[in-house]
Amino acid sequence: MSTPNVSGAASPPTGATAASRVFDALKQDLIRGRFAAGEKLAIGSLKTRYQVGLSPLREALNRLAAYGLLEQVNQRGFRVPPLRLDELDDIADLRSQLECMALTQAFQNGDAEWESLLLAAHHRLRRADERPQEVEEWEQAHLRFHRTLLAPCGSPWLLRFIEQLHDQFDRYRRLAPPNPEVREVLDRQHGELVQLAMERRIEQARALLDEHIGLSHGVARGACSAS
Amino acid sequence: MSTPNVSGAASPPTGATAASRVFDALKQDLIRGRFAAGEKLAIGSLKTRYQVGLSPLREALNRLAAYGLLEQVNQRGFRVPPLRLDELDDIADLRSQLECMALTQAFQNGDAEWESLLLAAHHRLRRADERPQEVEEWEQAHLRFHRTLLAPCGSPWLLRFIEQLHDQFDRYRRLAPPNPEVREVLDRQHGELVQLAMERRIEQARALLDEHIGLSHGVARGACSAS
DNA sequence: GATTTCCGAAAAATCGATTTTTTAAAAAAC
DNA sequence: GTTTTTTAAAAAATCGATTTTTCGGAAATC
Secondary structure (H helix, E strand, O other): OOOOOOOOOOOOOOOOHHHHHHHHHHHHHHOOOOOOOEEEEHHHHHHHHHHHHHHHHHHHHHHHHHHHOOOOOOOOHHHHHHHHHHHHHHHHHHHHHHHHHHHHHHHHOOOOHHHHHHHHHHHHHHHHHHOOOHHHHHHHHHHHHHHHHHHOOOOHHHHHHHHHHHHHHHHHHHHHHOOOOHHHHHHOOOOOHHHHHHHHOOOHHHHHHHHHHHHHHHHHHHOOOOO | OOOOOOOOOOOOOOOOOOOHHHHHHHHHHHOOOOOOOOOOOOHHHHHHOOOOOOOHHHHHHHHHHOOOOOOEEOOOOOOOOOOOOHHHHHHHHHHHHHHHHHHHHHHHHHHHHHHHHHHHHHHHHHHHHHOOOOOHHHHHHHHHHHHHHHHHHHOOHHHHHHHHHHHHHHHHHHHOOOHHHHHHHHHHHHHHHHHHHHHOOOOHHHHHHHHHHHHHHHHHHHOOOOO
């Protein structure tokens, strides 16, 4: 295992270029809803905001557009995708399907090492649950928990798509008004998922994961005004 | 419906920028295997090859890396991904799964308009079958047939991922030695898929599509030396 | 009064040059 | 003889300036 990465998201441990740093920062800001949905991005002000020149900034914007976190129109720059209810439904439904696929494979491939990593990830998530003021801590622990759950599925492309959908989904979820009651249920489900994983009860786990995403989907829908 | 697009791949009808033109050209060249697998791309020679400056070229390379047709390492540029048997297997298996999902939805949503578009796409594909020397014509008709088949599935994100996997898959398939016997079977299966689509025989269609991709997968494996 | 045409400002895209980093070979040290 | 250090060339990344295109309002036309 290489140098563990303490920082936030997916990470460039060595030789971060300006372009990759802006990419990471901008990606986080987009997912965290720091820009208004549908907003046109003024490249000039982004230059100031992220303290970089045009070239690395434009490279980052191009990557994000290819990834689906920005919309690019040929001679008129970049804009933040609008929040659309039908798109959220698409994202959530597909996420359920793909994550259930991955979960099945993960249950087959996961070994004792995986079980202990999952327990550890769950523990950190519970710790983060206790400090509701540290939102980003919780977000990171939550993301890692779900990653760990599916990690041994054996399909890099499936994991890639799931990650992409998760990023899309989170943009909606983080913009939606919080719902403490649902949140409590969601938190409990994480523990139940761990339990089912240990016992490899795939059918129940699939049903629970589907319900988990469905509940979160319901909350995330609050981010949309009209469809 | 806007202006139909006669040209090759996915298309920028209005105001093509240098960056988007290089992106399209480079993407095709990568899928067509015009670069050696694993090859390091020399940006200087790409500038000459595509007749553009650094900025639009680098923007195109960044998009392609985000899309998965190039590998990017931070201070050492871009390289063509190597051909790996295990990755091809991953791509093909996931493609089968996702396309079968989409097919089911397409059968439910597809209307008479879809049926006629599918018949038309199949007709063009058969015409292209007759002229084996016009490879690119056939490739285009083939891509469009499969797109048309799944188009009404109703999930933009699912279609997006399928398209992406299809591009990945084709890079292997087009590099593999052709197999006329299998090719004949594959051609026949296109007609059978149309027939099953008309009659909405979903289970048989899913089995056939799965077999179709599986057969093509077998051929594509010929592109890999070792795993 | 409504539509079209024509500017000028603003923004996007591109270019050419500069800076930074890597690479590989030669020299030095062990 | 091997390893380390140095250094020059090559490549990647970035910057600043220029060119091209879009956008919005004023003037002209219908």
